[in-house]
Amino acid sequence: MHTEVELAGTDGTTRDDGGVFDGLTEAQARAVRHTEGPLLVLAGPGSGKTRVITRRVAHLVRCGIPPWQILALTFTNKAAAEMRQRVLGLLGEGAAARGLTVTTFHALCARLLRRWADVAGLPGLKPDFAIFDSADQAALMKKTIEGLNLSTGNWPPRSVLARIGEAKNDLQDAEAFAARQHDFAGRTVAKIYRAYQNALRAAGGADFDDLLVLTAKMLRENAAVRRACRERWQYLLIDEYQDTNRAQFVIASLLAGDGRDGRPPNICAVGDPDQSIYGWRGADISNILDFEKAFPGAEVIALGENFRSTRTIIDAADAMIRRNTRRRHKTLFTGNPRGERIDAVSCRDEHHEARVVLEWLRARRAEGLAWKDMAVFYRTNALSRVVEDELRDAGVPYVVARGTAYFQREEIKNAVAYLRVVANPADDVSLDRVVNTPARGIGDATLEKLRTVAADRGAPLFDVLRDLASGGAASLGVALTARAQNAVTKFVRTIDNWRDAAKPGAFMGADTPGDYETGALAELVERVVRESGLEAMYRAGRTETDEERLANLAELVTSAREFEETFDPGADPVLTDPRAAAAGERRTPPDVLTMLHAYLERVTLVADADSVDPAQGAVTLMTLHAAKGLEFGAVAMVGLEERILPHARVAEMPDELEEERRLCFVGITRAMKRLLMTDARYRSFRGVAERQIASRFLAELPPDLVRHTDQSGEEFGAGVGALERPDPTGASARAVGKPARARAGGRALAEGALVRHPQFGVGRVESVTTGQGARARIRFRDVGVKTLVLEYARLEMIDEG
DNA sequence: CACTCATTCCTTTTT
DNA sequence: GGAATGAGTG
Numbered sequence: 027m028h029t030e031v032e033l034a035g036t037d038g039t040t041r042d043d044g045g046v047f048d049g050l051t052e053a054q055a056r057a058v059r060h061t062e063g064p065l066l067v068l069a070g071p072g073s074g075k076t077r078v079i080t081r082r083v084a085h086l087v088r089c090g091i092p093p094w095q096i097l098a099l100t101f102t103n104k105a106a107a108e109m110r111q112r113v114l115g116l117l118g119e120g121a122a123a124r125g126l127t128v129t130t131f132h133a134l135c136a137r138l139l140r141r142w143a144d145v146a147g148l149p150g151l152k153p154d155f156a157i158f159d160s161a162d163q164a165a166l167m168k169k170t171i172e173g174l175n176l177s178t179g180n181w182p183p184r185s186v187l188a189r190i191g192e193a194k195n196d197l198q199d200a201e202a203f204a205a206r207q208h209d210f211a212g213r214t215v216a217k218i219y220r221a222y223q224n225a226l227r228a229a230g231g232a233d234f235d236d237l238l239v240l241t242a243k244m245l246r247e248n249a250a251v252r253r254a255c256r257e258r259w260q261y262l263l264i265d266e267y268q269d270t271n272r273a274q275f276v277i278a279s280l281l282a283g284d285g286r287d288g289r290p291p292n293i294c295a296v297g298d299p300d301q302s303i304y305g306w307r308g309a310d311i312s313n314i315l316d317f318e319k320a321f322p323g324a325e326v327i328a329l330g331e332n333f334r335s336t337r338t339i340i341d342a343a344d345a346m347i348r349r350n351t352r353r354r355h356k357t358l359f360t361g362n363p364r365g366e367r368i369d370a371v372s373c374r375d376e377h378h379e380a381r382v383v384l385e386w387l388r389a390r391r392a393e394g395l396a397w398k399d400m401a402v403f404y405r406t407n408a409l410s411r412v413v414e415d416e417l418r419d420a421g422v423p424y425v426v427a428r429g430t431a432y433f434q435r436e437e438i439k440n441a442v443a444y445l446r447v448v449a450n451p452a453d454d455v456s457l458d459r460v461v462n463t464p465a466r467g468i469g470d471a472t473l474e475k476l477r478t479v480a481a482d483r484g485a486p487l488f489d490v491l492r493d494l495a496s497g498g499a500a501s502l503g504v505a506l507t508a509r510a511q512n513a514v515t516k517f518v519r520t521i522d523n524w525r526d527a528a529k530p531g532a533f534m535g536a537d538t539p540g541d542y543e544t545g546a547l548a549e550l551v552e553r554v555v556r557e558s559g560l561e562a563m564y565r566a567g568r569t570e571t572d573e574e575r576l577a578n579l580a581e582l583v584t585s586a587r588e589f590e591e592t593f594d595p596g597a598d599p600v601l602t603d604p605r606a607a608a609a610g611e612r613r614t615p616p617d618v619l620t621m622l623h624a625y626l627e628r629v630t631l632v633a634d635a636d637s638v639d640p641a642q643g644a645v646t647l648m649t650l651h652a653a654k655g656l657e658f659g660a661v662a663m664v665g666l667e668e669r670i671l672p673h674a675r676v677a678e679m680p681d682e683l684e685e686e687r688r689l690c691f692v693g694i695t696r697a698m699k700r701l702l703m704t705d706a707r708y709r710s711f712r713g714v715a716e717r718q719i720a721s722r723f724l725a726e727l728p729p730d731l732v733r734h735t736d737q738s739g740e741e742f743g744a745g746v747g748a749l750e751r752p753d754p755t756g757a758s759a760r761a762v763g764k765p766a767r768a769r770a771g772g773r774a775l776a777e778g779a780l781v782r783h784p785q786f787g788v789g790r791v792e793s794v795t796t797g798q799g800a801r802a803r804i805r806f807r808d809v810g811v812k813t814l815v816l817e818y819a820r821l822e823m824i825d826e827g
Numbered sequence: 828c829a830c831t832c833a834t835t836c837c838t839t840t841t842t
Numbered sequence: 843g844g845a846a847t848g849a850g851t852g
Contacts, residue, residue, distance in 0.1 A: 101842070132842050160841080234842055307841065406839050411843085462828095469828045631842065651840045673839060689840080712837065713843065 064321035071695035072334025094125025150227035195308030267297030336365025380416035399659035427648035
C-alpha cells in the first residue's frame with residue numbers, strides 16, 4: 027500500500043521524530059502524549075480518533091517501548107488492518123514495528139486458546155478446535171434440541187441461542203445459568219445449554235461467544251497464563267470501547283491488571299458512548315460510562331471537535347442525541363462551514379423512495395461528487411433490495427457491503443466444510459454437510475444407522491466412518507449394503523489422504539525437510555475442491571450460476587494463496603517468541619495443518635464491515651451498523667419510519683429507544699457534506715403493503731436545518747412497479763395486485779409468453795396458475811427455471827406468445 | 828436414494 | 843419475495 031503517500035497527503039507530516047504531534051489539536055496531543063496509567067478518550071464522530079490512536083502507538087514506540095509489548099484491539103479485521111497500515115506508515119515498514127500486535131478481540135482469543143487450551147484446564151477444548159459461526163451454531167442447536175426430544179417449534183433454535191448467548195456474554199456457564207432458572211422455560215433452556223455445550227465440545231468446536239468467555243475464564247483462573255500475557259503486553263489499546271461486553275471487559279481488565287503489582291494499568295480505551303449500537307449483542311455501555319470506576323485515577327480526554335461534517339449536520343446530530351439520558355455529556359462542534367440544509371423527503375412507497383434516492387444521488391453526481399463518495403444506509407438488510415433494483419436499472423454502479431456473503435454461498439460453504447473436516451475430523455457439523463455432497467451414495471438411511479452408533483459410543487461420527495472403512499459393518503453391529511460400505515470407505519480414504527498431505531513435516535504426501543513452502547495451503551485447497559467432486563458437480567450443471575460457482579471455488583484457491591503470502595508468523599501473538607521475531611530470527615516454519623487452521627480462523631471471523639472498499643467507483647449500500655467508522659461526501663438514509671428506525675422492538679422494550687437513536691446518530695454523522703433522509707407512507711412487508719408513520723427522529727431535528735418535501739401524495743412513473751403499487755387507502759391494497767387472471771404488466775399472461783424480470787432477465791413462461799396467489803413457471807435465459815408469484819414478481823411483458 | 832414440487836416461515840442489527 | 847424445510851415420485 028502507498029502508506030507514504032497517504033501519510034503526506036492526509037497529515038502533511040514527515041518522518042521526523044517530532045512528526046507524531048504535527049497538526050494535532052491540544053486535546054489530541056494530550057491523548058497521544060499520555061503513556062502511563064489508564065486513559066479514556068471520548069472520541070466524538072469525525073474527531074480524528076484513528077489519527078490519535080495511530081499517533082499514540084507510534085509515540086510509544088518512539089519513546090522506546092518495544093513494539094511487541096503493545097497490543098491494540100479492534101472489533102473488525104478491517105479496522106485492525108487499517109490501524110496496522112497507518113502505524114506502519116508512521117514508523118516505516120522495517121523493523122521498527124516488528125512484533126506489534128494489532129488484531130480483533132475474537133482473533134486474539136482464538137490464538138490464546140489454541141496456545142493454552144490444553145494447559146489451562148478448559149475441559150474438552152482441544153487446541154485444534156473449530157470456530158463455529160452462526161450457521162454452524164444454528165445447525166448444532168437444532169440437532170441438540172431434537173436430540174433432547176424437544177420440538178424446535180416450541181424451542182426455536184435461534185431464540186434459544188440468543189438466550190444462551192446472553193448468558194455467555196454475562197460469563198455464566200451452563201451450571202451458573204441453571205442455578206438461576208426457576209420456571210419451566212428457564213430450566214429447559216438450561217438443559218439445552220448444557221447439552222449444546224457438550225455437543226459443541228464433542229464436535230471439537232467453540233462458538234464466537236466461547237472464544238471470549240473461555241479466554242476470560244482462562245485469564246482469570248490461570249495465573250501462569252495471565253502472567254505470560256501481562257508480561258508480553260504492557261500497553262493495551264482498545265478501539266470502539268463502547269461496544270465491549272462483559273467478557274471483553276474482563277479480558278481487558280485482566281490484561282491491564284489492577285496496579286497492585288506496582289505497574290499501573292496501561293490501558294487506553296477509545297470510544298464514544300453515543301455510538302454504542304451493539305447492546306443487543308451484549309455490549310455494555312456502562313463499560314465506557316463507568317470507566318473511571320474500573321480504573322481509578324484514569325485521565326479522561328474528550329474530543330468533541332468535528333473535522334468531518336458541515337455545521338448543519340453536526341448541529342442536527344447534536345440536537346438529536348441530546349435527547350438520550352444514558353450518555354456522557356460532550357458538546358459537538360465544528361469549525362467547518364454551515365453547508366447545505368439536510369434533505370428530507372416523504373415518499374409514497376418504497377419504490378418511489380428508491381427513485382427519490384436515485385435522483386438525489388444523480389444530482390450529487392452532477393455537482394461533481396464521485397459515486398464512491400456516496401452511500402445509502404438502511405436499518406435492515408431487507409430494505410436494500412428495492413434500492414439495488416433501482417440503481418441497477420439506472421446503470422448506477424453500486425456495491426453492497428456484505429462481507430459474509432461470499433462465505434455464505436453454498437459452494438464456498440461446502441468447500442470450507444471439507445477443509446474443516448480435514449483440520450478437525452471430529453467436526454460433526456461440517457461432516458454432516460459434506461459427507462454426501464456431492465451425492466456419493468451415503469444416504470440418510472445409512473447415516474442414520476451410523477449416527478446411532480456414534481451416539482451410543484459418544485464418539486465423533488468420523489471415527490465410526492473410519493472404523494467401518496477398516497473393520498466392515500459387522501464390527502459395528504449394523505447392517506449395511508456393500509454399496510454403502512464402499513462409498514463410506516472411499517470417502518474416509520479421501521479425507522485421510524488430505525490429512526496425511528497436511529501433516530507436520532509432510533508436503534503433499536512426501537516428507538519435506540526444511541521450510542514451509544508457500545503454495546502448499548493453496549494446493550491443498552485446490553486438491554480438496556477437485557477431489558471432493560465439488561468441481562465436477564458444478565461443472566456438470568451448465569447454467570450461469572454453476573459457472574459462477576466454479577469461479578467462486580477458483581477464487582477460494584486464490585484467497586488461500588493470498589493468505590499464505592501475507593501470513594506473517596512474526597505478527598502472530600503466540601506462535602513465535604516476540605523477541606526472537608523482533609530480532610528477525612528464523613523460526614520453525616508452520617506446517618500445512620497450522621496454516622489451514624489459521625486460514626479457517628480468518629475465513630470464519632470475517633464481518634460485513636470488512637468488505638467495505640471505498641476504492642471502487644461505486645455507491646456503497648450498507649446497514650447502519652456496518653456504517654460505523656466510515657465517512658462519505660453524501661449519504662442517503664432510507665426507511666426513516668416508526669417500526670423500522672426506531673425498530674418495532676422498541677414498542678416492547680422501551681429501553682432500546684436510545685440505542686435506536688444512537689444508530690440514527692451514527693448514520694447522520696457519516697455524512698460530510700450532504701444528507702438525505704427519506705420515509706415512505708406505504709411499505710410492503712412480506713408482500714403486504716402497510717401504512718407507515720414517519721420516524722420520531724425526523725421530528726427531533728431542528729426544523730431550520732432541514733428542507734422537507736412531501737411527495738407522498740404525488741404520482742410517479744408507472745411501468746415496472748405498476749403491479750404492486752399499493753392502493754392509497756391501504757384498505758384494498760391487496761386487491762389491486764390480485765387480479766382473477768394471471769397478468770404481467772397489465773396484460774394477460776399465458777403459456778409461451780416472453781417476459782422480463784428486473785433481476786432474472788428475459789424468460790419464457792412454461793406454465794401458469796390462476797386465482798389466489800397465481801404463479802408462473804418461467805424458464806429464464808440466464809438463471810434457469812423459477813416459479814414466481816405474479817403478485818410480487820414485477821414482470822414486464824415482451825411478447826404475449 | 829435422489830430429485831422435484833409444495834408449504835412454511837420469515838425480518839433487526841453481527842463478531 | 844425468497845430460502846428452508848418437508849412430502850411425494852421415479
